[in-house]
Amino acid sequence: MTTPFSSLEDFVALPRLSGLVLNREGTRLVTSVATLDPKKTAYQSALWEIDPSGAEPARRLTRSSAGESGAAFLAGGDLLFTSARPDPEDADGEKRPSLWRLPATGGEASLLVTREGGMSGVLTAAEADVVVLTADALAGSTGEEDDAERRKARKDSGVAAILHAGYPVRYWDADLGPDEPRYLAVTDVDGDGRPTLDDLVPSARGGLRNAHAVLSPDGRLLFSSLTVPEELGSQRSVLVRVDLATRELSVLLDDRENDYTPGPVSPDGRYLAVTRDRRTTAELAPQSSLLLLPLDGGEPRQLAADWDRWPSPEAWLPDGSSLVATADDDGGAPVVVIDVATGAVRRVTEDTAAYSDVRVSPDGRTAYAVRSSYLFPAEVVRIDLATGATDRLQNPAERPELPGTLERVESVGQDGQAVKSWLVLPEGASADAPVPALLWIHGGPIGSWNAWTWRWSPWVMAARGYAVLLPDPALSTGYGQHMVDRGWGSWGAAPYTDLMAATDDLVARDDIDGTRVAAMGGSFGGYMANWVAGHTARFAAIVTHASLWALDQFGGTTDAAYYWAREMTPEAMLENSPHSHIGSIDTPMLVIHGDKDYRVPIGEGLRLWYDLLSASKLPANEHGVTPHRFLYFPDENHWILKPQHAKIWYSVVEAFLASNVLGEERELPRELGL
Numbered sequence: 001m002t003t004p005f006s007s008l009e010d011f012v013a014l015p016r017l018s019g020l021v022l023n024r025e026g027t028r029l030v031t032s033v034a035t036l037d038p039k040k041t042a043y044q045s046a047l048w049e050i051d052p053s054g055a056e057p058a059r060r061l062t063r064s065s066a067g068e069s070g071a072a073f074l075a076g077g078d079l080l081f082t083s084a085r086p087d088p089e090d091a092d093g094e095k096r097p098s099l100w101r102l103p104a105t106g107g108e109a110s111l112l113v114t115r116e117g118g119m120s121g122v123l124t125a126a127e128a129d130v131v132v133l134t135a136d137a138l139a140g141s142t143g144e145e146d147d148a149e150r151r152k153a154r155k156d157s158g159v160a161a162i163l164h165a166g167y168p169v170r171y172w173d174a175d176l177g178p179d180e181p182r183y184l185a186v187t188d189v190d191g192d193g194r195p196t197l198d199d200l201v202p203s204a205r206g207g208l209r210n211a212h213a214v215l216s217p218d219g220r221l222l223f224s225s226l227t228v229p230e231e232l233g234s235q236r237s238v239l240v241r242v243d244l245a246t247r248e249l250s251v252l253l254d255d256r257e258n259d260y261t262p263g264p265v266s267p268d269g270r271y272l273a274v275t276r277d278r279r280t281t282a283e284l285a286p287q288s289s290l291l292l293l294p295l296d297g298g299e300p301r302q303l304a305a306d307w308d309r310w311p312s313p314e315a316w317l318p319d320g321s322s323l324v325a326t327a328d329d330d331g332g333a334p335v336v337v338i339d340v341a342t343g344a345v346r347r348v349t350e351d352t353a354a355y356s357d358v359r360v361s362p363d364g365r366t367a368y369a370v371r372s373s374y375l376f377p378a379e380v381v382r383i384d385l386a387t388g389a390t391d392r393l394q395n396p397a398e399r400p401e402l403p404g405t406l407e408r409v410e411s412v413g414q415d416g417q418a419v420k421s422w423l424v425l426p427e428g429a430s431a432d433a434p435v436p437a438l439l440w441i442h443g444g445p446i447g448s449w450n451a452w453t454w455r456w457s458p459w460v461m462a463a464r465g466y467a468v469l470l471p472d473p474a475l476s477t478g479y480g481q482h483m484v485d486r487g488w489g490s491w492g493a494a495p496y497t498d499l500m501a502a503t504d505d506l507v508a509r510d511d512i513d514g515t516r517v518a519a520m521g522g523s524f525g526g527y528m529a530n531w532v533a534g535h536t537a538r539f540a541a542i543v544t545h546a547s548l549w550a551l552d553q554f555g556g557t558t559d560a561a562y563y564w565a566r567e568m569t570p571e572a573m574l575e576n577s578p579h580s581h582i583g584s585i586d587t588p589m590l591v592i593h594g595d596k597d598y599r600v601p602i603g604e605g606l607r608l609w610y611d612l613l614s615a616s617k618l619p620a621n622e623h624g625v626t627p628h629r630f631l632y633f634p635d636e637n638h639w640i641l642k643p644q645h646a647k648i649w650y651s652v653v654e655a656f657l658a659s660n661v662l663g664e665e666r667e668l669p670r671e672l673g674l
């Protein structure tokens with residue numbers, strides 16, 4: 001059967017949906033869909049409207065080569081979005097992300113706010129036309145005009161240098177500073193003239209980087225996380241409230257044992273849902289809990305404390321009786337309703353899908369959400385909150401046909417712990433025709449294989465005849481705190497042995513050819529692929545993407561060193577470091593790394609590559625010929641985002657596996673120039 005996964009051209013062209021907003025009346029749903037641009041070298045996103053009743057087909061709302069994102073409804077019904085599209089009223093205008101307004105009554109979108117430094121996000125209040133932008137300003141600037149002047153001077157002089165006095169200095173693939181994020185309140189949104197912008201937290205000093213914020217329903221208060229520096233390069237995330245009228249900032253929750261993130265404010269404005277993340281130490285694994293914070297100054301109270309999951313608050317029921325949340329759970333992330341008075345948790349959605357972006361209708365009976373699973377990419381659904389009945393609405397795209405089947409399988413770890421996996425089987429796999437298989441190891445390490453992913457699609461490999469096992473070993477979420485605790489600080493122990501237990505059961509199946517199996521992983525999954533390489537020769541090939549190799553150096557060069565310093569002692573880092581086992585590696589490895597990866601810096605990939613050539617059991621000969629390969633992306637980051645590079649990634653991986661697992665040679669893409 002031919003599916004879009006057979007051709008990489010078709011695969012990268014599949015539309016990708018994300019995000020969902022609902023207007024105040026509950027009559028309009030808007031989502032974002034990314035598709036290939038005409039050159040097929042980038043994705044561009046557009047906003048689409050989805051009929052909440054399910055009667056009408058989805059309709060495209062915006063169209064421009066610059067794309068649109070950041071959709072947010074005003075309480076009055078107009079739709080705001082950000083776009084770097086040109087302003088038709090300003091022919092010479094520079095293209096920078098600006099705020100646009102699409103009237104509820106129809107017609108063209110018009111420019112509402114533009115600024116030299118652009119903007120990255122939009123917050124609106126549920127019941128008042130209040131708008132706050134997230135936007136970068138130069139650290140030393142004193143206002144919008146000053147910021148624009150300083151920006152121009154920096155650009156004209158060609159200076160890119162950044163002088164730091166604190167940490168962090170990089171984030172994923174971005175150099176931090178001298179820009180820093182600010183919250184800019186948009187004044188007079190409904191007035192006739194161009195609104196002005198007021199900096200709500202001028203003293204933030206970089207503390208709003210990656211912050212989460214929400215507005216109270218009446219738009220008078222903003223709640224945000226705020227990062228404050230600590231000694232030894234560390235930091236913590238505290239919870240603050242900003243009064244939009246007075247600009248007064250109050251710290252609501254702050255202690256050195258936890259990080260805090262605001263969730264939604266109750267409809268009556270009396271409570272704030274808060275996520276509390278326990279600060280880890282070498283002995284203490286992460287733990288996430290849901291708090292209810294009375295906004296009149298009372299003490300926070302934990303909700304659903306007896307439920308051994310990590311709930312993420314999404315929305316309130318309109319009567320304020322319950323919170324709607326999602327939580328990783330056994331290979332999915334269902335929607336649950338948590339009673340605020342009792343903390344009782346009621347599971348709403350019954351399927352094994354991962355839900356996000358949950359929006360509740362004004363009558364509290366229905367929720368709308370984005371869901372995905374390994375059977376389908378993100379799509380918008382309607383959920384009956386009483387019965388859990390879930391219907392797929394008319395989406396901008398149909399589900400792609402899949403080249404195989406999906407199974408849930410279970411193994412047993414050395415300590416008796418159940419280890420669950422998804423298993424993707426290619427069409428035709430049977431005892432008469434056993435297929436080669438791939439062990440895929442997820443990153444994090446705190447995470448789960450529970451949602452569709454475009455970056456590592458098992459269906460692309462299924463279309464090429466491979467089964468793909470997606471196990472959730474120790475440190476995975478959705479199986480209770482014990483599953484995280486049992487792997488904490490000892491990555492080479494339970495996480496590794498759980499993976500091997502899952503592999504044992506995989507190769508014992510009669511529809512799998514146990515002699516033709518490879519292991520692959522990215523990020524922490526790449527760490528584990530490297531660890532696997534140094535501890536077993538059972539795999540025919542190993543693919544390691546953006547991987548941690550030498551934990552002694554990684555801990556100091558990653559963009560968030562403080563995070564890893566809280567995970568292991570220096571001794572444990574050495575004990576669990578794959579590079580110490582280079583001398584045992586006798587499996588061909590494909591190393592993949594992007595130069596702009598600041599999370600797992602390129603030094604990991606470079607050192608791994610040199611170590612493989614100089615010290616593994618399969619070294620290069622005097623002509624430099626080695627069974628290992630290094631696929632290097634000079635302009636990609638932690639992940640391979642450009643469509644043309646994603647195709648190269650899959651092609652090179654497939655060729656490497658074909659050569660080492662199947663004993664077949666494949667032609668490499670011409671674009672590699674070899």
Ligand SMILES: CSCC[C@H](NC(C)=O)C(=O)N[C@@H](C)C(=O)N[C@@H](CO)C(=O)O
Pocket residue numbers: 443444445446447522523524525560563599600638
């Ligand atoms: C929630 S687990 C922690 C994620 C971790 N965070 C920091 C600050 O380092 C992280 O980024 N880990 C990477 C090494 C990793 O494995 N990332 C995974 C998941 O985010 C990935 O797939 O990129």
